[in-house]
Amino acid sequence: MNIYPAVLASLLCLLLFPLRAGEWEIEAESGGLWFSRNEARIPGDDGTKFDMLDLTGEGPDLYLRLYASYAFNEKHLLRLTYAPVETEGTGTLEEEVRFEDTLFAPGLPTKGTYQFNTYRLTYRWTFFDDERWTWAFGAAALVRDADIALEQGELKENRDDLGLVPLLHFYGSYELSERWSLVLDAEGAWSPVGRAFDVALLAEYHLDSGMYLSAGYRTLEGGADNDDVFTFAWLHYAALSVGLRF
Numbered sequence: 001m002n003i004y005p006a007v008l009a010s011l012l013c014l015l016l017f018p019l020r021a022g023e024w025e026i027e028a029e030s031g032g033l034w035f036s037r038n039e040a041r042i043p044g045d046d047g048t049k050f051d052m053l054d055l056t057g058e059g060p061d062l063y064l065r066l067y068a069s070y071a072f073n074e075k076h077l078l079r080l081t082y083a084p085v086e087t088e089g090t091g092t093l094e095e096e097v098r099f100e101d102t103l104f105a106p107g108l109p110t111k112g113t114y115q116f117n118t119y120r121l122t123y124r125w126t127f128f129d130d131e132r133w134t135w136a137f138g139a140a141a142l143v144r145d146a147d148i149a150l151e152q153g154e155l156k157e158n159r160d161d162l163g164l165v166p167l168l169h170f171y172g173s174y175e176l177s178e179r180w181s182l183v184l185d186a187e188g189a190w191s192p193v194g195r196a197f198d199v200a201l202l203a204e205y206h207l208d209s210g211m212y213l214s215a216g217y218r219t220l221e222g223g224a225d226n227d228d229v230f231t232f233a234w235l236h237y238a239a240l241s242v243g244l245r246f
Helices: 004-016
Strands: 023-041 061-071 076-083 086-091 097-099 102-104 110-129 133-152 155-175 180-191 194-206 211-225 230-245
Touching (some): 102 133, 110 155, 180 211, 194 230
Antiparallel strands (some): 023 061, 023 230, 061 076, 076 110, 110 133, 133 155, 180 194, 194 211, 211 230
16 A cells, blocks of 8 residues: 555645635654654564564654644644654564564564654644633544564564554643743544554744744654554654744
């Protein structure tokens, strides 16, 4: 399955909304990324559970996120998000690991690669907006492009996963002053076989030109637990971003 048709369709949906009285917003976010958890067991029923951090380390790694939003009136907004994550490193496994159909020995140099790229289309409905507070609720369609790989000498195995996940969306902001505001931006979902949460708390500084700067903390946590795959990760971001509304 190719992810690009889904991404292009999402972008087309964003572009087709009427432009009159609307506001566009583009934003680039970057900074440092750390892992406090990254465990896997593949297959999920009879593979060997191992800690990917033994191979890749906890970080920090540099990351980049891109956003494009369109508010087609004061209450309704669409946002497209591109959020890639990839880290790799070489270490040793603490015990023999069965990963897919391959056995990897302990104590030998082993390269690990972890990828979790997401493409999201978010709809937001603002249900409260006054001089200070703004509260909004909505939903997101997330396309995940994930891959976990181990490489030890001539042995190499990977497990990739491409799928669509529905998320709930919540947004809140508080105007501290004419230029400063606090923003809570959260998306997530839970089920008996997995979960995903992406939550950010940011301080924004607004310039006269429509540009704004923000800084804060973001966390991404989740994974899946079923017969095919067990994988859970917890990521922490020191986030810096620049955006433009026009």
